[in-house]
Amino acid sequence: MVLVAWIVAIVFFVVAFLGLIYPIIPSVLFIIGGFLLYGLLDTFSQMGWLFWTIQVLFTVLLFGADTIANLFGIKRFDGSNAGGWGSTIGLLVGPFVIPVAGILIGPFIGAVLAELLVTRSGFKQSLKSGVGSLIGFLTSVIVKAVIMIVMIAIFIFFVT
Incomplete structure (x- = not known):
C-alpha cells in the first residue's frame, strides 16, 4: 500500500506543478491533496503537528507570493x-485563447488593455505596465516553484 500512496502523491505533485503553467489548476490544493491522500493510503503518523504547521505557513506564503509578485512587477x-x-x-483567459503562449501573452495584453481603457494611460506607459506584469508573473512562477519544492522536500523528510 505504501507504493500506491507514493504514486498517488507524486501524481498530485506533478499536477500541482502543471498549475504553474495553467493557473486555473489550484497548485496548492494538489500539494495538500497529495499529503492527505498519502496519509489516508499509508499513515498520518509521521505527519504530526509540526509538519502541518510548517505546511500551513508555506501554503499562506504560496497564496501571497502570486499576488505580491504580480502587483510588485506592475x-x-x-x-x-x-x-x-x-x-x-x-x-486566466490567455492559456485558453492562445494555448501554451497564452500564459505569457495573456497577462501582458490584459495589463496593456486595462491601462489603455481604464486609466487612459499613453501607449508607452501601457506597454511598460504590460512588461511589469510579465516580469511579475515570471517571478511568481519561480517563487511558487521553489516554495512547492520546499513543501515536497519537507514532506519527504517527515515521511521517510
Whole structure:
C-alpha cells in the first residue's frame, strides 16, 4: 500500500506543478491533496503537528507570493491597479485563447488593455505596465516553484 500512496502523491505533485503553467489548476490544493491522500493510503503518523504547521505557513506564503509578485512587477513599472486586474484576467483567459503562449501573452495584453481603457494611460506607459506584469508573473512562477519544492522536500523528510 505504501507504493500506491507514493504514486498517488507524486501524481498530485506533478499536477500541482502543471498549475504553474495553467493557473486555473489550484497548485496548492494538489500539494495538500497529495499529503492527505498519502496519509489516508499509508499513515498520518509521521505527519504530526509540526509538519502541518510548517505546511500551513508555506501554503499562506504560496497564496501571497502570486499576488505580491504580480502587483510588485506592475507597480515597479509605474502601472496602476487596473493593470493588475487586467493582468490577472489575462492570466486566466490567455492559456485558453492562445494555448501554451497564452500564459505569457495573456497577462501582458490584459495589463496593456486595462491601462489603455481604464486609466487612459499613453501607449508607452501601457506597454511598460504590460512588461511589469510579465516580469511579475515570471517571478511568481519561480517563487511558487521553489516554495512547492520546499513543501515536497519537507514532506519527504517527515515521511521517510
